[in-house]
Amino acid sequence: MSNLIVVGSIGLDTIKTPFERRVDVMGGTAAYFSLAASFFTNTGLISIIGTDFPQNYRDLLKTRGANLDGVEIKEGKNFRFETEYIGNMDERNDISTEVNVLGDFNPKLPESYKSAEYVFLGNTDPEQHLSVLDQVTNPKLTALDTIKLWIDIKLDKVMEAIKRVDIVFLNEFEVRQIFQETNLKKAAMKCLDMGPKYIVVKKGEHGAILYGRDTHFSIPGYPLESVRDPTGAGDAFAGGFMGWIAKTGDISEQNLRKAMVYGSVLASFNTQNMGPDMLKKINIEDIQNRYNEFVRMTHF
Amino acid sequence: MSNLIVVGSIGLDTIKTPFERRVDVMGGTAAYFSLAASFFTNTGLISIIGTDFPQNYRDLLKTRGANLDGVEIKEGKNFRFETEYIGNMDERNDISTEVNVLGDFNPKLPESYKSAEYVFLGNTDPEQHLSVLDQVTNPKLTALDTIKLWIDIKLDKVMEAIKRVDIVFLNEFEVRQIFQETNLKKAAMKCLDMGPKYIVVKKGEHGAILYGRDTHFSIPGYPLESVRDPTGAGDAFAGGFMGWIAKTGDISEQNLRKAMVYGSVLASFNTQNMGPDMLKKINIEDIQNRYNEFVRMTHF
Numbered sequence: 001m002s003n004l005i006v007v008g009s010i011g012l013d014t015i016k017t018p019f020e021r022r023v024d025v026m027g028g029t030a031a032y033f034s035l036a037a038s039f040f041t042n043t044g045l046i047s048i049i050g051t052d053f054p055q056n057y058r059d060l061l062k063t064r065g066a067n068l069d070g071v072e073i074k075e076g077k078n079f080r081f082e083t084e085y086i087g088n089m090d091e092r093n094d095i096s097t098e099v100n101v102l103g104d105f106n107p108k109l110p111e112s113y114k115s116a117e118y119v120f121l122g123n124t125d126p127e128q129h130l131s132v133l134d135q136v137t138n139p140k141l142t143a144l145d146t147i148k149l150w151i152d153i154k155l156d157k158v159m160e161a162i163k164r165v166d167i168v169f170l171n172e173f174e175v176r177q178i179f180q181e182t183n184l185k186k187a188a189m190k191c192l193d194m195g196p197k198y199i200v201v202k203k204g205e206h207g208a209i210l211y212g213r214d215t216h217f218s219i220p221g222y223p224l225e226s227v228r229d230p231t232g233a234g235d236a237f238a239g240g241f242m243g244w245i246a247k248t249g250d251i252s253e254q255n256l257r258k259a260m261v262y263g264s265v266l267a268s269f270n271t272q273n274m275g276p277d278m279l280k281k282i283n284i285e286d287i288q289n290r291y292n293e294f295v296r297m298t299h300f
Numbered sequence: 301m302s303n304l305i306v307v308g309s310i311g312l313d314t315i316k317t318p319f320e321r322r323v324d325v326m327g328g329t330a331a332y333f334s335l336a337a338s339f340f341t342n343t344g345l346i347s348i349i350g351t352d353f354p355q356n357y358r359d360l361l362k363t364r365g366a367n368l369d370g371v372e373i374k375e376g377k378n379f380r381f382e383t384e385y386i387g388n389m390d391e392r393n394d395i396s397t398e399v400n401v402l403g404d405f406n407p408k409l410p411e412s413y414k415s416a417e418y419v420f421l422g423n424t425d426p427e428q429h430l431s432v433l434d435q436v437t438n439p440k441l442t443a444l445d446t447i448k449l450w451i452d453i454k455l456d457k458v459m460e461a462i463k464r465v466d467i468v469f470l471n472e473f474e475v476r477q478i479f480q481e482t483n484l485k486k487a488a489m490k491c492l493d494m495g496p497k498y499i500v501v502k503k504g505e506h507g508a509i510l511y512g513r514d515t516h517f518s519i520p521g522y523p524l525e526s527v528r529d530p531t532g533a534g535d536a537f538a539g540g541f542m543g544w545i546a547k548t549g550d551i552s553e554q555n556l557r558k559a560m561v562y563g564s565v566l567a568s569f570n571t572q573n574m575g576p577d578m579l580k581k582i583n584i585e586d587i588q589n590r591y592n593e594f595v596r597m598t599h600f
Contacts, residue, residue, distance in 0.1 A: 087482075088482045182387075182388045183524075183525060183526070183527075184505075184523065185523040185524065185525050186525055203506065205484075206503065206506040206507075207506075207518075207520065209520070209523070211523075215596075216523055216596075216597045217597055217598070217600070218507075218520030218521075218523075218597050218598060219520075219598075219600075220507065220509070220518030220519075220520060221518075223484065223485045223509070223511075223516055223518075224483075224485070225483060225485050225486055226483070227483075254600070257600035258600055260600070261600055295600075296515075296516075297516045297517055297518050298517070298518060298519075298598050298599070298600075299598070299599060300517070300519075300554070300557035300558055300560070300561055300595075300598075
């Protein structure tokens with residue numbers, strides 16, 4: 001039984017940074033999310049992979065507690081994505097996206113996933129979000145993320161999904177785009193007007209903000225001296241956040257604040273090395289130490 | 301006797317925002333700084349004004365506790381500055397700068413200023429910074445701010461002044477420019493290597509960071525639904541910061557963190573109306589309430 005489930009891509013990424021280029025690194029929302037969440041709980045993945053997806057990547061996910069019962073294996077090539085980070089790595093050029101087997105993915109939840117209490121809908125097609133929401137029977141906390149692509153081409157479905165979840169995760173550009181409002185706070189309030197109890201606005205090196213109807217919590221970015229690869233930071237954030245919530249079973253605002261910090265801890269670690277390399281190396285003590293640093297750097 | 305002194309411009313600003321245009325608003329570092337600091341202590345100003353500087357502006361500064369003994373009045377026109385904020389007001393076009401009487405200002409401290417314990421060097425000519433530092437006899441905490449203009453044309457003097465102060469206030473672009481380092485933390489460490497005990501990096505809506513050799517404190521921006529005019533926010537920040545320190549006489553790191561919050565409170569209020577209008581309206585209770593909001597929005 002998986003109490004935390006995620007729908008999202010499992011990819012083979014080719015990443016170029018000012019430091020190096022790596023081909024077919026394991027990537028995708030479901031991979032980063034489950035690795036980050038693994039420090040707190042096991043995750044049930046809902047995804048699809050091609051027959052060329054390496055066995056050792058599958059093994060890695062499994063040894064880190066991922067349940068792959070919801071991962072369909074389809075004859076054909078895996079989803080692939082190539083990108084290049086430029087300058088200070090706050091900009092990137094997407095070079096190619098090969099959808100491949102991910103193209104007509106229709107998520108079908110294994111019986112053991114349906115009673116999951118914690119549900120994260122990664123930045124895939126919003127119709128997949130709606131399908132997963134239709135299949136879960138007992139959600140205690142649902143959350144979604146999306147990207148510019150879906151806002152551009154399926155805004156009505158994005159909106160439909162937003163109405164049905166408890167928390168929306170967006171970066172500052174996406175929230176402005178969806179709600180057509182440059183002021184972040186006003187845009188956040190427009191989001192809450194649609195139904196969600198909270199919105200998390202991610203601001204990269206500037207941290208993240210949790211807005212509720214009557215509350216606001218801001219967490220700064222962790223001051224890294226060296227960023228090696230920003231890929232997957234948002235998914236690692238969500239994995240740390242939802243993993244902590246699933247582990248504690250506590251959805252009070254006070255605990256959501258702690259989840260914001262754990263999300264920031266996992267996201268910051270993730271950027272310190274290529275692909276998910278850093279998530280493979282760290283342990284719960286590293287995470288707790290950085291959490292404590294967040295306490296020291298924010299309290300007065 | 302003035303225990304807190306500031307050297308900086310007193311200007312007549314013409315400001316255009318997407319909302320309105322106002323001519324000859326009182327502005328300049330020394331004006332914003334002393335108004336912001338006035339909630340905590342009186343400030344001795346070191347500046348120069350022209351004979352056309354309105355009497356009612358001088359009266360306003362005085363009623364707010366400013367000591368103008370160090371403000372020279374010179375035959376001629378006052379320093380004037382015209383700027384236009386565009387779009388979301390995170391960009392501005394400077395339309396004109398008339399230096400006028402500020403051109404050959406040579407700060408000469410009244411006797412009553414020389415024993416000041418708290419000294420703020422606004423973003424004027426770094427040679428004025430060095431001159432003020434030469435004249436004070438008993439400083440407990442000195443701080444400076446600068447701008448791109450001086451970094452472009454007098455970097456050696458900027459560096460000389462940085463070496464001689466305890467705290468450097470810079471925005472994120474200035475710190476990257478001076479220390480030729482895009483990574484903020486590395487740039488901050490390069491600054492500390494030169495002598496200062498702390499550097500405050502201001503990031504506008506994203507808040508501010510206090511870096512010490514072994515410490516780091518991050519304060520988020522206050523989430524405003526409406527920004528009317530960003531002019532003077534940095535000076536109001538410095539005024540709130542230094543005013544709090546001068547009032548308490550405590551330069552411990554714990555108290556510098558509180559000063560960061562008071563600086564953020566004053567800066568955020570200042571952007572909510574044109575010119576220094578908001579600083580004229582608020583009272584200490586408003587300030588304390590917003591300080592408490594900062595506690596609520598950052599603690600976990």
